Amino acid sequence: MHVIWVPAVALLLCAPPLCAQLRPLEPFDWGTFTTAQKMHAHARIGMYHDQRASLAGTAGSLVELGELGLYLRVGTVVLEFAGTPQRWYDEETAFAAPTGGALSDADGKRHDSGDYRVATAVRLTSAQSPTILALRFGTRLPTTDNKVGLDRDQIDFFALLGMQHKREPFSVSLEIGLGINGTRIDTYEQSDVVQYAGGLAWRRASVQTSLMFVGQEDLKQRPIRGNEDLGEARLGLRIGQRRWLEAAFVRGYRNFSPEAGFLIGGGYAFDWR
Numbered sequence: 001m002h003v004i005w006v007p008a009v010a011l012l013l014c015a016p017p018l019c020a021q022l023r024p025l026e027p028f029d030w031g032t033f034t035t036a037q038k039m040h041a042h043a044r045i046g047m048y049h050d051q052r053a054s055l056a057g058t059a060g061s062l063v064e065l066g067e068l069g070l071y072l073r074v075g076t077v078v079l080e081f082a083g084t085p086q087r088w089y090d091e092e093t094a095f096a097a098p099t100g101g102a103l104s105d106a107d108g109k110r111h112d113s114g115d116y117r118v119a120t121a122v123r124l125t126s127a128q129s130p131t132i133l134a135l136r137f138g139t140r141l142p143t144t145d146n147k148v149g150l151d152r153d154q155i156d157f158f159a160l161l162g163m164q165h166k167r168e169p170f171s172v173s174l175e176i177g178l179g180i181n182g183t184r185i186d187t188y189e190q191s192d193v194v195q196y197a198g199g200l201a202w203r204r205a206s207v208q209t210s211l212m213f214v215g216q217e218d219l220k221q222r223p224i225r226g227n228e229d230l231g232e233a234r235l236g237l238r239i240g241q242r243r244w245l246e247a248a249f250v251r252g253y254r255n256f257s258p259e260a261g262f263l264i265g266g267g268y269a270f271d272w273r
Helices: 002-016
Strands: 039-053 058-074 078-081 086-095 109-113 116-125 129-142 155-166 170-185 188-204 207-220 229-242 243-252 259-269
Touching: 039 086, 039 243, 155 188, 229 259
Parallel strands: none
Antiparallel strands: 039 058, 039 259, 058 078, 058 086, 078 116, 086 109, 116 129, 129 155, 155 170, 170 188, 188 207, 207 229, 229 243, 243 259
């Protein structure tokens, strides 16, 4: 177990000062604590309509090759490595002048990478308990370019307390905690936000339906450009257990979240030996 911790801690300590906030922090995959397999890998594609890029000052369509994720369980600890390799953004309307180092784009198209995150989740309840209580903490490390304007080139940290309770065929989950996000304003170096995720799932055999809410709320009354409140509801369907396919309809309920979107992907649970 100590061998696994060393590279994870080193990566957290040596991470460059990069971070982003175009999309909310992804919810934790609670199945990584309960399945027999100790590794989970997943891949998704996201397509969003009327997604605002705050620093660019535009709204448009966003396509993400992401996210890609790998979860590794060692005892009561899960290590999380995930991110979004590619983003393509087509501008449709402008609502403000670019700021924070972002530039206007002549052809209305923006392309970038990020965000990436490294996190650790520690289970606080026994393996026999139907309720999982866990502490999740980490950092978001995208490779964004300030000139593109899709994300902030600053570091973010997060720490959340989460739980999942199962009573077949239902399960309920909740995460809530604090995010410390960097800003693009020299006179206000960080923005403290409440981050959350929660929802209800129903499973019958290998088919699961779910309703999830994901977002963040800034603790200040006036948000900083690039650090706005985010919130979206996801109505999802997953088919399969050790191997699965999944899809979700996304509906934003905050101004800087997409009006609508879709997530399509799949995953595989396996062991490293």
